[in-house]
Amino acid sequence: MKILPTFRFKFSNNNHLLMTDLFDKLLKNRGPLGMHSKESYGYFMFPKLEGEISNRMVFRGKEKLVWSLNNYLGLANHPEVRSTDASAAGEFGFALPMGARMMSGNSDNHEKLERDLAAFEGKEASILLNYGYQGIMSAIDCLVDRHDVIVYDSESHACIIDGVRLHMGKRFVYPHNDIENLEKQLTRATRIANETGGAILVITEGVFGMSGDQGKLREIVELKKKFSFRLLVDDAHGFGTMGKTGAGVGEEQGVQDGIDIYFGTFAKSMAMIGGFIASDDQVVDYLRHNMRSQIFAKSLPMALVVGAQKRLDLLKSKPELKDNLWKIVNALQSGLKNAGFEIGKTQSPVTPVYLNGTIPEATNLIIDLRENYDIFCSMVVYPVVPKGIIILRLIPTAVHTLEDVNYTIDAFSKIYGKLKSGQYQADRIIPVAN
Numbered sequence: 001m002k003i004l005p006t007f008r009f010k011f012s013n014n015n016h017l018l019m020t021d022l023f024d025k026l027l028k029n030r031g032p033l034g035m036h037s038k039e040s041y042g043y044f045m046f047p048k049l050e051g052e053i054s055n056r057m058v059f060r061g062k063e064k065l066v067w068s069l070n071n072y073l074g075l076a077n078h079p080e081v082r083s084t085d086a087s088a089a090g091e092f093g094f095a096l097p098m099g100a101r102m103m104s105g106n107s108d109n110h111e112k113l114e115r116d117l118a119a120f121e122g123k124e125a126s127i128l129l130n131y132g133y134q135g136i137m138s139a140i141d142c143l144v145d146r147h148d149v150i151v152y153d154s155e156s157h158a159c160i161i162d163g164v165r166l167h168m169g170k171r172f173v174y175p176h177n178d179i180e181n182l183e184k185q186l187t188r189a190t191r192i193a194n195e196t197g198g199a200i201l202v203i204t205e206g207v208f209g210m211s212g213d214q215g216k217l218r219e220i221v222e223l224k225k226k227f228s229f230r231l232l233v234d235d236a237h238g239f240g241t242m243g244k245t246g247a248g249v250g251e252e253q254g255v256q257d258g259i260d261i262y263f264g265t266f267a268k269s270m271a272m273i274g275g276f277i278a279s280d281d282q283v284v285d286y287l288r289h290n291m292r293s294q295i296f297a298k299s300l301p302m303a304l305v306v307g308a309q310k311r312l313d314l315l316k317s318k319p320e321l322k323d324n325l326w327k328i329v330n331a332l333q334s335g336l337k338n339a340g341f342e343i344g345k346t347q348s349p350v351t352p353v354y355l356n357g358t359i360p361e362a363t364n365l366i367i368d369l370r371e372n373y374d375i376f377c378s379m380v381v382y383p384v385v386p387k388g389i390i391i392l393r394l395i396p397t398a399v400h401t402l403e404d405v406n407y408t409i410d411a412f413s414k415i416y417g418k419l420k421s422g423q424y425q426a427d428r429i430i431p432v433a434n
């Protein structure tokens with residue numbers, strides 16, 4: 001669609017700003033990502049990975065070793081998952097049930113999945129979410145009112161930040177995993193809650209998706225002895241991957257009971273879409289009757305609910321999926337460290353590799369890696385991280401092999417050598433093998 005220029009004067013006679021057309025600014029400022037849209041479409045942004053979801057997929061007509069999918073347990077293409085998905089789609093289609101859960105969109109399958117998720121998480125009840133992102137935003141919105149205070153980790157995912165934005169009361173942020181500072185924020189929050197008669201909600205993540213480190217849940221839960229608050233944990237990356245049974249980071253750190261509201265998504269370990277919140281009976285009942293994103297939106301289609309149930313059953317009955325994941329995680333992370341790479345503080349499958357370089361160097365490096373070594377991984381640069389830092393983010397899965405790991409470490413050592421010797425500087429063009 002062509003956006004027509006507007007015909008208004010920007011200033012009136014007395015120099016007051018006059019209104020503009022809403023689209024004017026979209027033309028001038030396309031945003032930090034949109035500004036690169038022309039050069040990066042289809043390659044760095046919106047790439048198309050084709051073929052069966054696995055460790056090897058096709059990018060621009062050529063097979064690549066893929067390290068960028070959150071298919072942690074390899075369930076995306078598990079034969080039992082594929083056959084359940086196909087038969088559920090055949091039996092129910094994607095329309096059933098029509099409407100929001102509360103109105104006409106409920107079913108026995110939805111309720112059974114909720115009971116099973118709650119039992120798996122060691123909670124009394126759970127509520128399904130038609131999307132994880134909206135679900136958690138809306139849960140935050142639903143749980144607090146203007147008298148309450150939110151205290152949250154500075155590296156929280158965008159869905160938490162958006163949920164906090166909806167909050168009409170006070171909020172305090174603490175630097176990532178800084179428990180001393182969290183105590184300070186809790187002291188401030190307690191003062192305010194005492195004035196307003198409100199309460200405190202602390203929000204953090206189980207696994208932080210960029211750095212891979214875990215939220216310090218044990219220390220946060222310990223603070224409940226000193227302060228009165230409820231704890232919401234977004235365990236999108238921890239559900240299915242962390243803890244003895246895969247119940248997540250609460251289980252891993254032995255503090256599942258201290259998590260008052262547990263959020264998990266189906267979009268990562270379950271390789272699907274949707275999510276859930278598990279908590280006490282009364283909290284879930286309150287969410288069910290007050291959470292706007294679920295009351296005013298269509299419920300998860302039955303075929304997806306049946307698919308999610310199958311995935312949960314496999315996740316519980318096949319511990320070898322998680323064992324395979326961790327075999328690859330351990331080999332990749334120790335191999336990278338032994339080869340001299342900096343992988344930061346990760347305590348989860350998320351594997352960031354930190355390098356130093358400019359954005360043109362990062363661009364050349366990723367092209368070389370993708371075209372000449374056939375490795376597809378994501379790259380994070382400024383403004384997401386400080387200038388001069390390049391993060392190559394690898395997501396190991398249960399369907400990767402030790403050969404994939406060795407090949408990747410070898411290729412990374414080569415590109416690292418090239419980066420250090422200046423071969424990726426902006427004036428050099430990396431030759432691409434045919």
Ligand SMILES: Cc1ncc(COP(=O)(O)O)c(C=O)c1O
Pocket residue numbers: 131132133134136157159205209234236237265266267273274275
């Ligand atoms: C930490 C975290 N929370 C929430 C979400 C949103 O989940 P969904 O993709 O199910 O909407 C994501 C997904 O990227 C995530 O990484």
